[in-house]
Amino acid sequence: MVGVEWLEGGITAVPGILAAGLHCGIKVSGKKDLALIYSSTPAVATGVFTTNRIVGAPVKVSREHLKGGVAQAIVASSGNANVATGEQGVKDAREMADLVAQSLRIPPTHVLVASTGIIGQPLPIEKIRAGVPKLVKALSPQGGRAAAEAIMTTDTRRKEAALKVEIQGRAVTFGGVAKGAGMIAPQMATMFCFLATDAALTRDALDLVLRRAVERSFNRIIIDGDRSTSDTVFLLANGLAENRPLAKGDRRLQSFQHGLEALTQRLALMIVQDGEGATKLVEVRVSGARSHRDALTAARAIATSLLVKTALAGEDPNWGRIIAALGASGAQMQEDKVAISYGDEPVVEAGRLRQKVRWERVKEALAGKEVLIQVDVGLGLGQAHIWTSDLTEEYIKINARYTS
Amino acid sequence: MVGVEWLEGGITAVPGILAAGLHCGIKVSGKKDLALIYSSTPAVATGVFTTNRIVGAPVKVSREHLKGGVAQAIVASSGNANVATGEQGVKDAREMADLVAQSLRIPPTHVLVASTGIIGQPLPIEKIRAGVPKLVKALSPQGGRAAAEAIMTTDTRRKEAALKVEIQGRAVTFGGVAKGAGMIAPQMATMFCFLATDAALTRDALDLVLRRAVERSFNRIIIDGDRSTSDTVFLLANGLAENRPLAKGDRRLQSFQHGLEALTQRLALMIVQDGEGATKLVEVRVSGARSHRDALTAARAIATSLLVKTALAGEDPNWGRIIAALGASGAQMQEDKVAISYGDEPVVEAGRLRQKVRWERVKEALAGKEVLIQVDVGLGLGQAHIWTSDLTEEYIKINARYTS
Numbered sequence: 027m028v029g030v031e032w033l034e035g036g037i038t039a040v041p042g043i044l045a046a047g048l049h050c051g052i053k054v055s056g057k058k059d060l061a062l063i064y065s066s067t068p069a070v071a072t073g074v075f076t077t078n079r080i081v082g083a084p085v086k087v088s089r090e091h092l093k094g095g096v097a098q099a100i101v102a103s104s105g106n107a108n109v110a111t112g113e114q115g116v117k118d119a120r121e122m123a124d125l126v127a128q129s130l131r132i133p134p135t136h137v138l139v140a141s142t143g144i145i146g147q148p149l150p151i152e153k154i155r156a157g158v159p160k161l162v163k164a165l166s167p168q169g170g171r172a173a174a175e176a177i178m179t180t181d182t183r184r185k186e187a188a189l190k191v192e193i194q195g196r197a198v199t200f201g202g203v204a205k206g207a208g209m210i211a212p213q214m215a216t217m218f219c220f221l222a223t224d225a226a227l228t229r230d231a232l233d234l235v236l237r238r239a240v241e242r243s244f245n246r247i248i249i250d251g252d253r254s255t256s257d258t259v260f261l262l263a264n265g266l267a268e269n270r271p272l273a274k275g276d277r278r279l280q281s282f283q284h285g286l287e288a289l290t291q292r293l294a295l296m297i298v299q300d301g302e303g304a305t306k307l308v309e310v311r312v313s314g315a316r317s318h319r320d321a322l323t324a325a326r327a328i329a330t331s332l333l334v335k336t337a338l339a340g341e342d343p344n345w346g347r348i349i350a351a352l353g354a355s356g357a358q359m360q361e362d363k364v365a366i367s368y369g370d371e372p373v374v375e376a377g378r379l380r381q382k383v384r385w386e387r388v389k390e391a392l393a394g395k396e397v398l399i400q401v402d403v404g405l406g407l408g409q410a411h412i413w414t415s416d417l418t419e420e421y422i423k424i425n426a427r428y429t430s
Numbered sequence: 431m432v433g434v435e436w437l438e439g440g441i442t443a444v445p446g447i448l449a450a451g452l453h454c455g456i457k458v459s460g461k462k463d464l465a466l467i468y469s470s471t472p473a474v475a476t477g478v479f480t481t482n483r484i485v486g487a488p489v490k491v492s493r494e495h496l497k498g499g500v501a502q503a504i505v506a507s508s509g510n511a512n513v514a515t516g517e518q519g520v521k522d523a524r525e526m527a528d529l530v531a532q533s534l535r536i537p538p539t540h541v542l543v544a545s546t547g548i549i550g551q552p553l554p555i556e557k558i559r560a561g562v563p564k565l566v567k568a569l570s571p572q573g574g575r576a577a578a579e580a581i582m583t584t585d586t587r588r589k590e591a592a593l594k595v596e597i598q599g600r601a602v603t604f605g606g607v608a609k610g611a612g613m614i615a616p617q618m619a620t621m622f623c624f625l626a627t628d629a630a631l632t633r634d635a636l637d638l639v640l641r642r643a644v645e646r647s648f649n650r651i652i653i654d655g656d657r658s659t660s661d662t663v664f665l666l667a668n669g670l671a672e673n674r675p676l677a678k679g680d681r682r683l684q685s686f687q688h689g690l691e692a693l694t695q696r697l698a699l700m701i702v703q704d705g706e707g708a709t710k711l712v713e714v715r716v717s718g719a720r721s722h723r724d725a726l727t728a729a730r731a732i733a734t735s736l737l738v739k740t741a742l743a744g745e746d747p748n749w750g751r752i753i754a755a756l757g758a759s760g761a762q763m764q765e766d767k768v769a770i771s772y773g774d775e776p777v778v779e780a781g782r783l784r785q786k787v788r789w790e791r792v793k794e795a796l797a798g799k800e801v802l803i804q805v806d807v808g809l810g811l812g813q814a815h816i817w818t819s820d821l822t823e824e825y826i827k828i829n830a831r832y833t834s
Contacts, residue, residue: 107750340829378514
């Protein structure tokens with residue numbers, strides 16, 4: 027494993043990356059609602075999008091623009107998702123890219139677009155039109171924070187991080203911003219993550235490592251099980267580290283993967299911790315499954331169960347709910363082989379409550395801000411983990427009282 | 431369609447069916463916790479159980495007893511689920527059946543068993559041992575109500591119903607009791623439904639119609655998406671109506687199916703209406719899907735989405751959440767063909783908000799105790815409906831504050 031050195035700041039910690047964020051008028055609150063990330067040189071670029079069959083107009087346009095494999099800017103708005111807006115929505119998303127391209131004098135296809143917020147309402151493109159020139163002027167190496175703020179919706183905290191790893195004696199920097207509170211927030215609010223690195227990679231290699239990193243970070247967190255129409259992850263690699271480009275099969279790619287995953291996992295955990303109404307970050311670790319896939323199926327079922335999540339809010343060691351979620355998951359299992367621990371304290375063995383459980387330790391394990399649940403299925407070598415949060419009344423308040 | 435005549439009372443409305451319910455000491459509250467249903471003649475019997483891979487000991491024993499296809503009694507306890515209790519649990523469930531069999535002088539395999547309540551704790555069999563003789567003495571044609579009360583856990587209301595249909599000039603009676611508040615309540619509380627009819631049927635035919643009726647009633651309701659380890663439906667057909675026995679392929683079976691479904695649907699809706707914290711009964715109706723299966727997949731996804739359910743609690747016409755749940759469901763769809771109505775008021779057409787929506791009608795449709803959401807996918811002839819409830823803060827309170 028390569029060592030990871032965490033850096034101050036976020037995406038603008040990466041050499042050659044500038045950013046900006048400002049209020050252009052989409053949000054009535056007056057908060058920042060337009061963000062721009064810019065690489066001083068064209069970057070190899072790739073993206074991962076929601077698997078929802080219905081996607082926002084920005085997703086459609088960005089998918090198109092990514093076909094070339096090169097991008098130099100990401101423009102993102104918050105307050106309006108530009109989803110379910112028909113042909114006009116696609117035109118508006120395209121214009122958003124065009125406006126930025128004109129101001130920056132780069133090809134429109136080198137601009138990626140993302141929007142989050144209200145669904146089914148026309149994007150107020152005239153406000154974005156007026157905002158883009160100011161946004162371009164505001165670009166700076168200190169702008170990461172403003173960009174992180176400008177993509178927030180129900181987020182209570184800005185999410186950004188940066189780190190450095192060494193790849194064969196050469197320092198490579200990664201930086202990123204994210205948004206999301208819940209996998210999805212009121213009005214489809216969505217998960218965004220915009221990442222940059224100064225490493226040089228081929229497009230194929232970049233694509234591969236991003237997919238893996240997303241699988242092991244954003245695809246391992248669960249807030250409410252809903253998937254948005256706009257979830258978007260972008261990764262730009264501008265090559266300023268001047269390393270020999272990393273290609274598929276290159277052993278150095280592992281170090282790159284390691285650095286990228288450290289970053290995406292940290293950003294993913296920030297999203298869980300900022301989950302709507304969440305008070306705990308919970309890791310559900312399943313081992314002993316027939317396969318890794320089975321372990322993931324089981325972990326996901328436990329981490330999604332409302333009964334498990336509400337029990338966690340009540341700090342209740344309700345292992346019966348864990349067993350029931352496990353049994354319902356579809357993963358292979360045998361009741362008399364299941365073991366469950368809260369933190370490191372074993373509670374269930376061979377499918378039954380242990381004779382002697384140190385309940386004070388269980389209580390302690392459940393009382394913290396970070397809770398670990400370990401489940402061993404006792405059938406094989408498959409293992410997986412999922413991060414989730416507890417489910418509190420606050421979640422319902424946030425989601426029921428929002429009026430569209 | 432045959433006409434259905436609703437009757438007063440529940441399972442004891444069926445000729446030859448006696449029942450009783452009393453407190454034997456499992457529940458500390460002093461409420462009834464032991465129920466017995468008895469048919470004066472041996473009945474053709476069948477059952478449907480949870481699909482959870484982990485099941486309670488009573489499910490194991492009842493599955494065994496049902497192999498013979500004949501039963502004469504159902505004994506059910508509440509307060510302890512006898513789940514995750516190992517070999518001793520199976521012994522205890524077997525003894526529960528034996529005790530009833532001895533008192534009634536019938537074979538133990540003619541007794542079906544069910545338990546609901548706390549998981550992982552030994553069943554207090556000595557209390558049941560003391561209770562059974564009194565229970566048998568208390569059997570009466572008016573005992574349906576006591577039996578319905580004795581299977582309640584977090585239920586706030588007793589659930590029973592009875593009806594009569596004519597099958598080729600002969601009156602056939604159906605009666606039933608059910609429990610469940612949420613598909614599952616704190617501590618795996620479970621859904622039970624015990625049904626009886628005086629019709630004569632072959633075992634094959636009985637099995638077929640029960641499976642269909644469950645598919646169209648209990649499998650069409652969603653409270654929290656969790657499945658319990660103890661869900662159980664039993665159906666006894668004692669033949670006292672003296673009709674020529676209904677067999678597979680008999681056209682009269684349709685009338686029987688119709689009567690049984692009317693009953694199971696009514697009981698299923700009672701469960702949704704008594705859902706933990708629920709304030710509304712919501713029907714999600716999906717049409718225009720590529721297949722019935724696709725329609726069901728879509729309806730289930732919408733009815734399970736926390737964001738849709740919390741929006742319903744807030745009476746918020748948040749159609750964006752419906753579209754997102756639809757898109758994430760995996761069912762075939764095309765955004766620009768989707769139409770959505772609240773009640774009978776169309777809100778979305780061709781995937782977009784309609785120009786003129788009578789919002790006061792939408793508000794009215796959402797304000798009632800019963801809410802209808804209609805989604806047309808515009809691709810085919812597949813249709814399906816699912817009943818669900820809204821998700822309120824009360825659900826979280828009930829489930830987080832319960833201490834095991």
